[in-house]
Amino acid sequence: MVKELAGHAVMIAKVCLTTGARWSEAENLQARHIRNGQIQFAGTKSGKVRAIPISSNFEKELRQHHGTTETGQRLFAYAYSAFREAVERSGLTLQEGQLTHALRHTFASHFMMNGGNILVLQRSLGHANLTMTMRYAHLAPDHLQEVVKLNPLTALTLG
Numbered sequence: 629m630v631k632e633l634a635g636h637a638v639m640i641a642k643v644c645l646t647t648g649a650r651w652s653e654a655e656n657l658q659a660r661h662i663r664n665g666q667i668q669f670a671g672t673k674s675g676k677v678r679a680i681p682i683s684s685n686f687e688k689e690l691r692q693h694h695g696t697t698e699t700g701q702r703l704f705a706y707a708y709s710a711f712r713e714a715v716e717r718s719g720l721t722l723q724e725g726q727l728t729h730a731l732r733h734t735f736a737s738h739f740m741m742n743g744g745n746i747l748v749l750q751r752s753l754g755h756a757n758l759t760m761t762m763r764y765a766h767l768a769p770d771h772l773q774e775v776v777k778l779n780p781l782t783a784l785t786l787g
Contacts, residue, residue: 651728
């Protein structure tokens with residue numbers, strides 16, 4: 629049973645790292661929420677449904693995981709405690725209350741550091757306004773360099 633819960637915890641963590649979902653959003657997914665290369669999150673904090681694209685390989689991995697478990701329509705068993713135990717065993721030190729939120733923050737940080745668009749990040753995270761999302765923008769070291777490349781005078785040659 630412990631090994632099985634660990635497997636669920638790994639898959640839930642992968643959903644969070646792939647989509648930026650909150651732990652509870654990922655943990656409560658049902659098989660019907662995975663389709664057409666997307667995960668549809670229905671039980672969100674804002675109450676709004678959001679769909680996030682995933683790779684076909686990850687969709688296949690989620691379906692295979694579900695096929696090998698006895699969780700009914702749910703993709704995963706409740707695995708928060710298994711995740712907490714794994715983090716404790718690893719020796720990671722996280723701020724109080726940030727255990728699973730670290731996965732969401734990691735997604736957002738890497739999305740921006742890899743050149744992601746702040747508006748796409750906002751929609752992916754399901755934030756109602758950009759202010760909440762802006763705290764991740766500073767992580768892209770050259771995010772303002774686009775100003776040099778994209779301003780209207782860059783392509784203009786005055787002769």
